[in-house]
Amino acid sequence: MLRGLVKRFDSTVAVAGVDLTVPAGSFYGLLGPNGAGKTTTLSMAVGLLRPDAGDVRVLGHDVWRDPVRAKQLLGVMPDGVRLFDRLTGAELLAYHGLLRGMDPTVVDQRAAELLDVLALGDAGRTLVVDYSAGMKKKIGLACALLHGPRLLVLDEPFEAVDPVSAALIRDILGRYVAGGGTVVFSSHVMEVVERLCSHVAILAAGAIKQVGTLDEVRGDRTLEQVFVTVVGGRSATGEELAWLSR
Numbered sequence: 001m002l003r004g005l006v007k008r009f010d011s012t013v014a015v016a017g018v019d020l021t022v023p024a025g026s027f028y029g030l031l032g033p034n035g036a037g038k039t040t041t042l043s044m045a046v047g048l049l050r051p052d053a054g055d056v057r058v059l060g061h062d063v064w065r066d067p068v069r070a071k072q073l074l075g076v077m078p079d080g081v082r083l084f085d086r087l088t089g090a091e092l093l094a095y096h097g098l099l100r101g102m103d104p105t106v107v108d109q110r111a112a113e114l115l116d117v118l119a120l121g122d123a124g125r126t127l128v129v130d131y132s133a134g135m136k137k138k139i140g141l142a143c144a145l146l147h148g149p150r151l152l153v154l155d156e157p158f159e160a161v162d163p164v165s166a167a168l169i170r171d172i173l174g175r176y177v178a179g180g181g182t183v184v185f186s187s188h189v190m191e192v193v194e195r196l197c198s199h200v201a202i203l204a205a206g207a208i209k210q211v212g213t214l215d216e217v218r219g220d221r222t223l224e225q226v227f228v229t230v231v232g233g234r235s236a237t238g239e240e241l242a243w244l245s246r
């Protein structure tokens with residue numbers, strides 16, 4: 001639950017008072033154009049960036065006043081996936097598990113299973129710095145899932161991911177929600193949001209412009225049509241970039 005979140009960077013108001021209630025068990029898609037404030041909002045929601053104003057609660061626990069309990073319940077894949085990339089995939093998972101105080105045997109079992117399910121089995125012994133962008137997304141997701149969180153917050157989980165891996169991630173997230181988990185993720189891919197999400201919020205210029213269940217937000221249009229209407233598209237006149245034509 002986010003209440004009145006505000007974040008400024010010098011003169012830029014990145015997030016201008018965001019309220020969002022994510023029901024337990026929902027699959028929540030956060031949409032918005034580049035620079036809308038999605039990453040800033042999600043970073044504040046998971047305790048990575050301190051808001052200038054507002055509150056964040058994860059299943060009743062305040063992320064800033066009760067961070068240990070809130071973060072036990074959270075699995076996070078931040079933007080750009082800042083990972084300790086001089087470790088192998090297996091080592092990175094072991095590091096995450098031990099940092100969270102998990103039993104080493106359980107960490108080993110889960111890490112092997114996650115690497116296998118995410119088709120990173122062979123890459124388990126490769127340094128993460130040598131992974132492709134999509135593989136980094138997948139190991140980032142594995143790190144977020146390792147401790148069995150109740151809420152997953154993922155910043156653009158499908159970016160740079162090939163179609164086979166995207167289907168795999170959709171499947172894993174679908175099963176996670178069916179098993180009682182809650183997912184919040186940001187995305188630019190309307191089809192994925194339409195296919196997966198029970199709830200959608202559209203953010204523009206740091207504020208929520210549309211929010212509700214997928215059907216409420218979409219009405220009888222496609223999500224893309226709603227998005228373009230809400231965000232305000234800029235249509236080309238045909239005169240631009242004439243120098244590109246031969």
Ligand SMILES: Nc1ncnc2c1ncn2[C@@H]1O[C@H](COP(=O)(O)OP(=O)(O)OP(=O)(O)O)[C@@H](O)[C@H]1O
Pocket residue numbers: 009012013014032033034035036037038039040041
């Ligand atoms: N660390 C920072 N310092 C200064 N300005 C920032 C910083 N982080 C974000 N901003 C600004 O805040 C605004 C929101 O950025 P944010 O990264 O949250 O957008 P976004 O919706 O995630 O965009 P995208 O879809 O391109 O990833 C932008 O104007 C951005 O330039």
